[in-house]
Amino acid sequence: MAAAYLAAAIKMAIPITLAGLGESISEKSGVLNIGIEGIMLGGAFGSFIIAYFTDNLFLGVLAGILSGIIVSLIHAVISIKCKADQTIVGLALNFLVLGLSSFMFLMVFGQTTDLPSIAVFKVIRIPILSKIPVIGEILFIQDAFVYFTIFMVIILSIIFYKTEWGINLHAVGENPRAADTAGLNVNKIRYISCLFNGALGGLAGTYMTLVQFGFFIENITAGRGYIALAAVTLGRRNPVGVFAASLVIGFAEALQYGLQTMGIPVPSQLFTMFPYVIAVLVLLFSIGKTKNPTALGTPYIRSER
Amino acid sequence: MKTLNKYLSFLGIALIIFMIAILLIAFNGSNVFKALSGFFIGIFGSKYSIAEVFVKAIPLTLTGLGVAVGFRSGFINLGAEGQLYMGAIFATYFALLFPNLPKIVMIPLLIIVGFIGGGIWALIPGILKAKFKISEIIVSIMFNYIAINIVGIMVRTILKDPDYPYPMSPRIPEGAMLSTLIQSTRLHSGIIIALIATILIYILIWKTPTGYEMRACGINPRASMCSGISIYRNIVLSALISGGLAGLAGMSEIAGLQHKLIEGLSPNYGYTAIIVALIGRNHPLGVAVAAIGISALQVGSLAMQRSAGIPNSISSIIMGAVVILILARKTIFKKLVTEEGMV
Amino acid sequence: NDVSKDDGTEDTLKVALLLSGPANDQGWNASALEGLIAAEQEMGIEIAYMENVELVDTESAYRDYAAQGFDLIIGHGFQFGEPAVRVAESFPNTYFMATEANAQSENTASYVMKCEQGGYLMGVLSSSMSKTGKIGVVGGFEQPSIVKEVEAFKVGAKSVNPDIEVFEIYISSFTDVTAGKAAASSMIDQGADVLYHVANQAGTGVIKAAEENGLLACGNAYDQSSIAPETIMASTLYNMPEVILQAVTQVKEGTFGGGVYHLGMADNVVDITEFNSFEDKIPTEVKELIKSLKSQITDGSLEVPLIETPTK
Amino acid sequence: MSLLVMQNIDKSFFGKSALKQVCLDVKHGEIHALLGENGAGKTTLMNILYGIYTKDNGEVFWKGESIQFDSPKDAIDNRIGMVHQHFSLVPTLTVSQNITLGLKSKGYPFSNRKKLNEEIKEISNKYGLDICPDAYVSSLSVGEQQRVEIIKLLYRNAELLILDEPTAVLTPQEIENLYIILRKLREDGHSVIIITHRIPDVISITDKITVLRDGEKIATVNTKDVDEKELSQYMIGRQLKVMKRDEIEVKECDGLDLNNISLKKDGVMSLDSISLHIAPGQIIGVAGVDGNGQKDLAEVIMGIQTHTGGTLKLCNEDISNLKVKDRKKLGMGYISDDRHCDGLIMDMDLTENFLLRAHSDKKFINKGLINEKLAKQETKKIVEKYGIKTQSIRTPIRYLSGGNQQKLILARELMGNPKAIVAFQPTRGLDIGAAEFIHEKLFECRKNGCSILLISADLEEILAVSDLIAVMYKGKFMGILKNEENIDVSRIGMMMAGSLDEYRRELA
Ligand SMILES: Nc1ncnc2c1ncn2[C@@H]1O[C@H](COP(=O)(O)OP(=O)(O)OP(=O)(O)O)[C@@H](O)[C@H]1O
Numbered sequence A: 001m002a003a004a005y006l007a008a009a010i011k012m013a014i015p016i017t018l019a020g021l022g023e024s025i026s027e028k029s030g031v032l033n034i035g036i037e038g039i040m041l042g043g044a045f046g047s048f049i050i051a052y053f054t055d056n057l058f059l060g061v062l063a064g065i066l067s068g069i070i071v072s073l074i075h076a077v078i079s080i081k082c083k084a085d086q087t088i089v090g091l092a093l094n095f096l097v098l099g100l101s102s103f104m105f106l107m108v109f110g111q112t113t114d115l116p117s118i119a120v121f122k123v124i125r126i127p128i129l130s131k132i133p134v135i136g137e138i139l140f141i142q143d144a145f146v147y148f149t150i151f152m153v154i155i156l157s158i159i160f161y162k163t164e165w166g167i168n169l170h171a172v173g174e175n176p177r178a179a180d181t182a183g184l185n186v187n188k189i190r191y192i193s194c195l196f197n198g199a200l201g202g203l204a205g206t207y208m209t210l211v212q213f214g215f216f217i218e219n220i221t222a223g224r225g226y227i228a229l230a231a232v233t234l235g236r237r238n239p240v241g242v243f244a245a246s247l248v249i250g251f252a253e254a255l256q257y258g259l260q261t262m263g264i265p266v267p268s269q270l271f272t273m274f275p276y277v278i279a280v281l282v283l284l285f286s287i288g289k290t291k292n293p294t295a296l297g298t299p300y301i302r303s304e305r
Numbered sequence B: 001m002k003t004l005n006k007y008l009s010f011l012g013i014a015l016i017i018f019m020i021a022i023l024l025i026a027f028n029g030s031n032v033f034k035a036l037s038g039f040f041i042g043i044f045g046s047k048y049s050i051a052e053v054f055v056k057a058i059p060l061t062l063t064g065l066g067v068a069v070g071f072r073s074g075f076i077n078l079g080a081e082g083q084l085y086m087g088a089i090f091a092t093y094f095a096l097l098f099p100n101l102p103k104i105v106m107i108p109l110l111i112i113v114g115f116i117g118g119g120i121w122a123l124i125p126g127i128l129k130a131k132f133k134i135s136e137i138i139v140s141i142m143f144n145y146i147a148i149n150i151v152g153i154m155v156r157t158i159l160k161d162p163d164y165p166y167p168m169s170p171r172i173p174e175g176a177m178l179s180t181l182i183q184s185t186r187l188h189s190g191i192i193i194a195l196i197a198t199i200l201i202y203i204l205i206w207k208t209p210t211g212y213e214m215r216a217c218g219i220n221p222r223a224s225m226c227s228g229i230s231i232y233r234n235i236v237l238s239a240l241i242s243g244g245l246a247g248l249a250g251m252s253e254i255a256g257l258q259h260k261l262i263e264g265l266s267p268n269y270g271y272t273a274i275i276v277a278l279i280g281r282n283h284p285l286g287v288a289v290a291a292i293g294i295s296a297l298q299v300g301s302l303a304m305q306r307s308a309g310i311p312n313s314i315s316s317i318i319m320g321a322v323v324i325l326i327l328a329r330k331t332i333f334k335k336l337v338t339e340e341g342m343v
Numbered sequence C: 001n002d003v004s005k006d007d008g009t010e011d012t013l014k015v016a017l018l019l020s021g022p023a024n025d026q027g028w029n030a031s032a033l034e035g036l037i038a039a040e041q042e043m044g045i046e047i048a049y050m051e052n053v054e055l056v057d058t059e060s061a062y063r064d065y066a067a068q069g070f071d072l073i074i075g076h077g078f079q080f081g082e083p084a085v086r087v088a089e090s091f092p093n094t095y096f097m098a099t100e101a102n103a104q105s106e107n108t109a110s111y112v113m114k115c116e117q118g119g120y121l122m123g124v125l126s127s128s129m130s131k132t133g134k135i136g137v138v139g140g141f142e143q144p145s146i147v148k149e150v151e152a153f154k155v156g157a158k159s160v161n162p163d164i165e166v167f168e169i170y171i172s173s174f175t176d177v178t179a180g181k182a183a184a185s186s187m188i189d190q191g192a193d194v195l196y197h198v199a200n201q202a203g204t205g206v207i208k209a210a211e212e213n214g215l216l217a218c219g220n221a222y223d224q225s226s227i228a229p230e231t232i233m234a235s236t237l238y239n240m241p242e243v244i245l246q247a248v249t250q251v252k253e254g255t256f257g258g259g260v261y262h263l264g265m266a267d268n269v270v271d272i273t274e275f276n277s278f279e280d281k282i283p284t285e286v287k288e289l290i291k292s293l294k295s296q297i298t299d300g301s302l303e304v305p306l307i308e309t310p311t312k
Numbered sequence D: 001m002s003l004l005v006m007q008n009i010d011k012s013f014f015g016k017s018a019l020k021q022v023c024l025d026v027k028h029g030e031i032h033a034l035l036g037e038n039g040a041g042k043t044t045l046m047n048i049l050y051g052i053y054t055k056d057n058g059e060v061f062w063k064g065e066s067i068q069f070d071s072p073k074d075a076i077d078n079r080i081g082m083v084h085q086h087f088s089l090v091p092t093l094t095v096s097q098n099i100t101l102g103l104k105s106k107g108y109p110f111s112n113r114k115k116l117n118e119e120i121k122e123i124s125n126k127y128g129l130d131i132c133p134d135a136y137v138s139s140l141s142v143g144e145q146q147r148v149e150i151i152k153l154l155y156r157n158a159e160l161l162i163l164d165e166p167t168a169v170l171t172p173q174e175i176e177n178l179y180i181i182l183r184k185l186r187e188d189g190h191s192v193i194i195i196t197h198r199i200p201d202v203i204s205i206t207d208k209i210t211v212l213r214d215g216e217k218i219a220t221v222n223t224k225d226v227d228e229k230e231l232s233q234y235m236i237g238r239q240l241k242v243m244k245r246d247e248i249e250v251k252e253c254d255g256l257d258l259n260n261i262s263l264k265k266d267g268v269m270s271l272d273s274i275s276l277h278i279a280p281g282q283i284i285g286v287a288g289v290d291g292n293g294q295k296d297l298a299e300v301i302m303g304i305q306t307h308t309g310g311t312l313k314l315c316n317e318d319i320s321n322l323k324v325k326d327r328k329k330l331g332m333g334y335i336s337d338d339r340h341c342d343g344l345i346m347d348m349d350l351t352e353n354f355l356l357r358a359h360s361d362k363k364f365i366n367k368g369l370i371n372e373k374l375a376k377q378e379t380k381k382i383v384e385k386y387g388i389k390t391q392s393i394r395t396p397i398r399y400l401s402g403g404n405q406q407k408l409i410l411a412r413e414l415m416g417n418p419k420a421i422v423a424f425q426p427t428r429g430l431d432i433g434a435a436e437f438i439h440e441k442l443f444e445c446r447k448n449g450c451s452i453l454l455i456s457a458d459l460e461e462i463l464a465v466s467d468l469i470a471v472m473y474k475g476k477f478m479g480i481l482k483n484e485e486n487i488d489v490s491r492i493g494m495m496m497a498g499s500l501d502e503y504r505r506e507l508a
C-alpha cells in the first residue's frame, strides 16, 4: 500500500518538481517569478496544439518548452529590463496566460463536446531493474519525464553546488553588485536563468497534456504552479529539497484520496485542504533555516547605488 | 510638462489595449462595433449597469486597500481571497447567532466581526513572518486554499441551512442586511463602508504616526528598528489591517448582496485586488479609482459576452496586459518619461 | 426597467442560457449548451449563452438578457434559482428557469432532472462488470445534484452485489482534471476496476486513469465513449434539448408556470447511452438486467431513491 | 607614455552635472591620489573608467589607445581593477570563490579549487596578504575583506588598481600594512589610483595628486611639491580650523553608566563585563579593530539589542529594560556606523527621515495626527542651521551626498539637548570638511553637558576628540587611558591587537 502511495506521490510530484526546479534556478539568480502557473499553462497549451496538429509528440515537447520560455521571458524582460515589481508581473502573467490559452483554444477548436485529444507518451520499462520487487515498479516503469526529472535533480545539484556556474548564479542572486564588478554579466545570467525556468516550467505543463491526459482544457494546471512555488520555498531551492518537498505534497495529496475512500463521514473539503495544511506545517519546520537570496526580487541597476 | 508626458504615456497604453481588444474581437469573428458598443452600453447603458460597476467595485476597493496597506508596510499579502472568505464566514455566523439584534447595533458589530475574521486569517502569516521570517507570500496563498475549503465545510455543517439540501447557509436576518441605496439596483450601503474605509486608510497611512511607522518599516525595517519602531508590532498590525479590510469585503458581500454564505462568493476578488493595488499605486484614493476601473472592465466584458458572444477570458487577458504595460511603461515610452524618475 | 419585448419582428422565441462553468467542460455545461443548440435547430429559436457566470454576476446576467428581450432565460445549476426569482419580479413578461434548484415564482420554474436514475443504472452496470468486487465513483462538489447521483450509483451497485465495495471521493472541483485522475488512481490502487464520475471536466481525468490502467468506466452527462472508446461502457445522458424543448413549448403555448418540475426517464429527459463498442463485451444477462431496470424506472415500478446528502 | 589618460570627461545625472571636463593622467608605476570633498565626483570618475557608468563626453586612452569600457568585464579584460568604497564581495561564498568569481580557469565550469587556492596562496604570500582561501567571507573582519579585494585584483593581473577610500574602515596597523603593499606593487610596476580623505597619508605614499571640487579638476600636483595646508586649501577651499578640547569640569554623579554589561549571542560572549562611566560633558572614545564587539556595544546601549547581564543607567536611572524609543525619549541619541541601513530610509524625503525620531514626540502630534507643518518647519530649520545641501526638503534622502545625509542624522539625533550620545563611526567616508563639522557639533554637545561615547576604528579621530580612550578587544575593554598630550600610541595599538599583558596591568 505504501508503495502505491509512493508511486502516486511521484506521479503528482513530477510537474511540481519540474516547475519547482526551474523556479529554483530563477530565484537563485534573484528573479522571483510567481507566474509559474502561467508558464505551466502556456507549456500545456503550446505543446498540445503542436502535438495535435503535427501528430508528433516530440515537436509537441519542443513547443511546450518554447511556450514556457516565451512566458518566462516576458516576465524576465519586464522585471529585468523594465525593473518592475516581480511579484506583480508574475501575477499579471497568470491572468494573461489563463485568458489567452482559453481564448485561443476556443478559437482553434470551437465550442464542442468532442474533446480533441492525442495519444500520450508511453511508459518505459528499464530492463532488469524494473523486475526488482516494489522499488522496480515505482522507479523503473515510468515515462520519460520521470526519468528526465530525476536526471535534472541530479544535474542541477551538480551545477548548483559543484560548478562555477552555480557560484556565478549564487553571486548574482546574493550580491549582484559584486558579481558585476567581478566581471559577470548580471542581467545575462538572470535572463539565462529565466530561460531555464521557462523551459522547465513549460515542460511541466507539457507533462500534463502529453503524458497525463492527452488533451488540453481551460485552466488545466488548476493552481499547480502555486504549489510548485511552495515546494521551492519548502525545498529551499535545493534540487533534492525541491523534489523531496514535491513528494511530500504529492504524498499528502495521495493520502487525502486514500483517506476519503475510507468513508469517514465528514465533508470532503476537510481532506481537500490537507495538502495545503501539510505545506504550511512543513514550512514551520524550516523555521530559522530558510534564507532567501539577498537580492531576490530586486532588479539590478548598474548605474545606481 | 512632466505630468503631460506621463498622461501621454498612459494614453498610449490605453491605445495599445484598445488595439489588443479589437484584434481579439476580430479573431473571434465578431462584429467589432457591436462588441464595443456592447461593452460600453454594458457599463453606462442604464442606471442598473452603472450601479453594477459600483457593486463590484465595493469588494475590489476593500480588498485592494487591504493589499495596498500590506504592500506599503512590507507585508506581501496574496491572501486577500482567503481573508475575504473568512470575513464572510464570521459575519454570517454572527448574524445567524444573534438574529434579533436591531440593525443599528447589528451592522456595526458585523463590521467589527468581519474585520476580525479577515484579520485573524492574515495574522497567522503575519506572525509567522514577523517571528520566524517565513515567507508570507507562500503562506498567504496556501491560506487561500484552506479558507475556501473551510467555507465548503461550514456550508455543509455548522452553517448549513437545515431546510434545504443545498450547501449554503440560511438567509441572514433582515437586521443584518445592508440596505439598498438606489431603488431597483443592487447598489447597497457597502459602498459607504468602502468609502469610509478609503478615507480612514488614507488618514491612517499618510497622516498618523502609526501609518508613518508602517511605511517606514515597509521600506527599511532595519533603520526603523534602530530608531525604536517595533517591526514585529508593525508587521502584525499591517497584516491585521490588511486582512481585516479583505474581511470587510467578505462581510459586505454577505450583508449587502448574497445575504447568505455560499461557495463561489468571490470571483477571485482577492487576486484581482493585487492588480487593483498596483494600478492604484498602493495609494488609498488610487485604489478606489482603480477598483472602479477594473470593475467597469469586468462588467463591460461580461456584457460584451452577452451582446456579441465574446468569451469573457478577454477581460482576464486585458487585465493582465494592462498591468504588464503599466509596468513596462517607462521602457516602452522611454522618450516621454525619462524625466519622470527625477524629483 | 420593464422593456416591452414585442417589437414587431417578434416571431422567433429568444432563449438564453447561463452556465456556471466553462461551456467546454465535457459534461454538465457542455451538454446543456448542446441542448440549447439542438433546440435552436429544431425549433428555430434564437439563442444566446454565457459561460463562467460567477455568483455575483448572475443577477445582472438574468436582468441584462431580460432587458434585451429574451423570452426564456435558463440558469443551469442550483445557484441560479434564487437570483432568477429576484429578477423575475421586475420582468413579469419574461420566463425564468433554473435547473436543479428549488426556486419558483409566477414566472420562474425549477427543472430538476432525476439524474439519480442514470446513476443507479451505472451502479448496476459497474457492479456487474467488476471482477474485483471493488468499484469507485468520483464526485465534483458535495452538492445535491451530484450527491444524488453518487448515492444512487452506490444503491444500484449494492442491488446487484450487496458485498460490493464502493469507493467514493469528492474532489471539490469540477475542473481540476489532475485531481480527478489522482482520485481515480487512488481507487485503482486499492483494487477498484470499474469507475464512474460525476465531475464534469474533472471527470475526464477519471476516465483517463481508467483508460491508462486498462480498466472500465462509465461516462456522465453525454456520450463520453469518444474520449476513451475502449474504456467507456456507457454514459448517463441528460437530455437537455428535451428540457429546453419542453420549456420552450410551454412558453409558446403560454402554459409555462411557476413550480418545481422533476423530470426523469419517463419524461425522456434522463437516459443512458448504448453500449457502443462494449455491445459485445457486456454479458447478455447484464444488458438484459439494465434494460429491464430501465423500463421499470420508466414505468414507475422502480423508484430510485433520492438521497441528497452524502451517506459515508 | 602614460598608462591612462582621461580627457575632458563630462558626466551628468538627471541633468545635474557631476563631472565637467575632467582630465586625469596616470603613469606606469605611479601611485596617484584622487582628492576632493564628498560629492566632488571622484567615485563617478572611477566608475566611468571601470565601465559602471557611461560618460557623456570625453575620451579615455588606455596605453595610448582610445577605448570605451561598457562593463566592468571590459575593464577587467584590460587589466584594470577596482575596489569599491563599499566592498563588493559575496558574503556567502568563500574567499577563493570570491577571488575567482567571473573568471574562466582551466576546466571551467569544473574548476580545480585546490589548484586555484594554491595560486591564491602564492599571491598572498608574495604581498604578505595573509588569508585563508576556504573561509567564508561573512566570517571575515573588514580588514581581511579588504585583503580579499586586493588579492582579487592581483589575481586578475591588474596593472592599474583603483582603490576607493580603502582606509575608511581600517585600523592604523592595517592601513600601514596596506601602504606597504601599495609600495611593493609600485615596485613591481603596477599603478594605483587611490581615493582617500586622509591627507597625511596622501603625502606619505603618493607620487601625484589630482584634486576635484564640484566635478571640476582643480589641480594635479607632484606630491613632493605640496604640504597638508595647501592640499586642504585645494580640497575645501579653506584651511582646517584648529580644534581644541577645553577642559570641562566633570560631575561624577550622573551621566551614562555601564556596569558589567555583557551580551551572550549564540553561546558566545560578544560583550564581556563592560564597565564604563561617561560623565556629563565627557567624550569617551572606544578604539579597536572593527568587529570586536563595537556594534554590539552601541546597540546594547541604545536598546536595539538587549544585554544579557549587568545594568545600564542614565542619570542614575536604570534604563536596562527600556525600549529604544523610550531611551531616545529620555534624551539619548544614536549615530550608527551604517547610515544607509541603520540611520536613514533612503526612499523617504528629508522631512520624513527627520520624523523617524520625531514622530513619537508629542510636540509633533496633533490630535493623533502628525503635525506636518511643524515637521516641515523644523526640517527647514535644520537644513539651514546645518547647511545641508539639498534641492528641497521633499527630496528623497538618497540623492544627498554622504556628508549631507550624515548631517541630517546628526541634527535629528542631537535635537533637544540630549543627555547621552552614541556616535559610532560618525565621520566614516566623510571628507575633512564634513568630518570637522561633525566634530564641532560633538564638542558643542559636550559643552552642554552631554555624555558622549565615540566609537571609531579611526585612531586619529579618537585621539583628536576623546577625553578618555577605552580600547576594545574581543568584547572586552583592554584598558581605559587618559588622552593626554604625550599619550603612548603604540601602547594603544598593542591593546587593540589584544595584548593580554596590558589588560592585566590595567586591572592590577
Ligand atoms: N548614480 C548616481 N545617480 C545620480 N547622481 C549621481 C550618481 N552617482 C553620482 N552622482 C552625482 O555625482 C556627484 C559626484 O558623486 P561621486 O560619488 O562621484 O562623489 P565622490 O567624490 O565619490 O564623493 P565621496 O567622497 O562622498 O565618495 C554627486 O554629487 C551626485 O550628484
Ligand SMILES: Nc1ncnc2c1ncn2[C@@H]1O[C@H](COP(=O)(O)OP(=O)(O)OP(=O)(O)O)[C@@H](O)[C@H]1O
Binding pocket: A304, A305, D013, D038, D039, D043, D085, D339, D398, D399, D400, D401, D402, D403, D428, D429, D430
Ligand atoms: N541612487 C542615487 N541617485 C542619485 N544620486 C546618488 C545616488 N546614490 C548616490 N548618489 C549621489 O552620489 C554622491 C556620492 O554618493 P556616495 O554614496 O558615494 O556618497 P558618500 O559621501 O560616499 O556616502 P557613503 O560613503 O555613505 O556612501 C552623493 O552626492 C549622492 O548625491
Ligand SMILES: [Mg+2]
Binding pocket: D042, D043, D044, D085, D164
Ligand atoms: Mg565616492
Ligand SMILES: [Mg+2]
Binding pocket: D038, D085, D165, D402, D429, D430
Ligand atoms: Mg563616501
